[in-house]
Amino acid sequence: MTVSRRNFLAGSALAAAFGPRLASAQAVHPTTWYNWSGHLSCQPAGRYSPGSSSELAEFLRTTSGPVRPVGAGHSFSPLVPTDGHLIVLDRLTGLTGHDARMMQATFGAGTRLGDTGELLESAGQAMFNLPDIDRQTLAGAISTATHGTGIGFQCLSGYVEALELVTAGGEVMEVTRDDTALFDASRVSLGVLGVITSVTFQNRTPYRLKAQNWVQKTEEVLEEFDERAANHRHFEMFPLTHSDYALVLAIDETDEAVNNPPPDPEAEAAFGQAMAYWATLPPKERKPLIDGMAATIEPTSAVDVSHRILTNVRNNRFNEMEYSVPLEAGGECLREILRTIIEAEVDVVFPLEYRYVKRDDTWLGMSSGDEDHAAISIHRTAGADYQPYFELMEPIFLKYGGRPHWGKVHTLKAEQLRSLYPRFDEFSDLRATMDPENRFLNDHLKSVFLG
Ligand SMILES: Cc1cc2nc3c(=O)[nH]c(=O)nc-3n(C[C@H](O)[C@H](O)[C@H](O)COP(=O)(O)OP(=O)(O)OC[C@H]3O[C@@H](n4cnc5c(N)ncnc54)[C@H](O)[C@@H]3O)c2cc1C
Structure with missing residues (x-):
């Protein structure tokens, strides 16, 4: 059987749907x-x-x-x-201005990432990088330090040149690089400093990318990772659980003609069913099947304009935990996670994701400070109980100095976060000054900022 990497990711989600599920269904209320x-x-x-x-x-x-x-x-x-x-902010959307000389563009902060590609093309611009999907809003994406992959690229907040912020007290503030403290704090601010209403990004000229996917042994990829990450514009891998293999993705700029065929839905369905069968087997019996299948995955490639190559469609819902660890700890952290999944017989078929993100100057970015980071993600299909898996893995991330992705599952509170982010207390003080009545704090954010 020959399958693509996309089939493997889609199929693993389907297969995991046969795993443990939450006991009770939630009542649906129209305004929920x-x-x-x-x-x-x-x-x-x-x-x-x-x-x-x-x-x-x-x-x-x-x-x-x-x-x-x-x-x-x-x-x-x-x-x-x-x-x-x-x-x-669904009424504050779209391209509101651009500067052809500076290659900068301003958007309503409610604009979805996926709508920026064509708007920017019409202005002769393109974003430097994008995350895995493009359904997020610009404000939501920068507020959690959403990132793509590539050692040469910061998270999206790193490309913000200015933003407009409306504070709890109703003041409209224009935040630019000149206001260093507020600029570096507000570019990753979890929606607690105010509501961001517009964002200006630094962009570049439009470009085409070629994506190449293949399958390789995880250990081999890890050994070559730094070299590959340095030689490709983007390089990442999706290690398969209970398997020796990983799906590998390298993306580079190209002048080749666009060639980006749509996925084959029949192949996806057939593969999903095969994986659903594997999920009925005890985890320790899966390795020969998954390794056998992985070895048959043929390399694929696609060429298209940058925003169509950098992002994907994820139709299968899941929950995710992601931590970033200092680059030199990335390989060991990933190895320990994969080993623990096998030793603890964790019933998961969803691949992990392993990528590099460049350091930045924000106060609360996952890669803020003077070190580049390796970001490692683990997933569990929506509806399945993710807690036992994530609880087992979180201490491993923390052992390697991990910082949680603000938008993904974590259990850290102010005391632990303070030791991970050198500017955490400064951010907390600024937050308390800008929102003295804590209007922007819900229960989760109280535990994040007030402990
Ligand atoms: C399928 C999938 C794939 C993903 N892939 C990636 C990835 O590749 N890389 C990555 O880093 N992350 C990824 N994420 C995580 C995602 O990018 C972040 O959680 C992001 O914050 C979501 O943006 P959103 O627009 O949905 O914001 P929401 O989730 O709605 O909100 C996120 C935060 O932004 C704040 N916020 C929203 N709007 C404003 C505003 N106008 N002003 C101030 N604060 C605001 C909210 O209060 C909240 O704190 C992924 C998530 C999913 C579901």
Whole structure:
């Protein structure tokens, strides 16, 4: 059987759906808010969708009580749930200005990443990098330090040149590089310093990319990782669980003609069913089957404009934990996680994700500071109980100096976070000054900032 890497990822999600599931179904209420994976929900007092930053400022000045800005709800950590008002920026979208000489462009902060590609193309620009998917809003993505892959690329917040922020008290602030402290704090601010209403990005000229996918033994890839990461524009791998193999992805700039065939739905379905069968077997019996299948995956390649190559469609819902560890600890951390999955017979078929992210100057970015980081993700299909798996892995991430992705599942509170982020206390003090009544804090964020 020959299959593509995409089939493997889609199939593993389907297979995991046969794993342990949460006991109770949640009652659906028409006004209930759910996150993308469906495990977080809330019943907000209302949803407020301003038509301008001055309207939003007026709303914040004339109301009291909790508020939470929400983007596309693609975070797995409970950053959004509130019984106060959700602030939704679906009317503050689109390209609002661009500077051809500086290669910068300004968007309404509610713009989805996936809408920026063509808008920027029309302005002769393109983003330097994008994350794995493009459904997030710009404000939501930068607020959690969302990143793509590539040792040469910072998280998206690293490309922010300016932003507009409406504070809890209803003040509209233009934040630029000149205001160093607020600029470096607000570019990754979890929606606790104010509501971001517009963002200006540093971009470049449009370009085409070639993606190459293949399968290789995880240990071999790890040994070559630094060299490959240095030689390719983007390089990452998806180690398979209970297997010696990883799916490998390298992306480089190219002048080749566009050639990006759509996936074959029949092959995807057939492969998903094969994996669903494996998931019925005890984990320790899966290795020969998964290794056998992995060895048959043929290399593939695709060429397209940058934004169509950098992002994917993820139709299968999951929950995720992601930590970044200092680069030199990445390989050992990943090895220990893969070993533990085998030793503890963790019933998971979803591949991991292993990628590098460049250091940046933000206060709370996962790769902020003076070291590049390796980001490692683990996943569990939505509906399955992710807690036992994630609880087993989180101490391993922490042992290697891991910092949690703000938008993904973690259990850290202020005391631990303070030791991981040198600027954490400065950020907390700034937050308390800008939002003295804690309007922007929900229960999760109280545990993050108040301990
Ligand atoms: C399928 C999938 C793939 C993903 N891939 C990646 C990846 O490759 N790399 C990566 O790093 N992450 C990835 N993520 C995580 C995701 O990028 C982040 O969780 C991101 O924050 C989600 O953006 P959102 O628009 O959905 O924001 P939400 O999840 O709705 O909100 C996230 C945070 O932003 C705040 N916020 C939203 N809007 C505003 C605003 N206007 N002003 C101030 N604060 C605001 C919210 O209050 C909250 O704190 C992925 C998530 C999913 C579901």
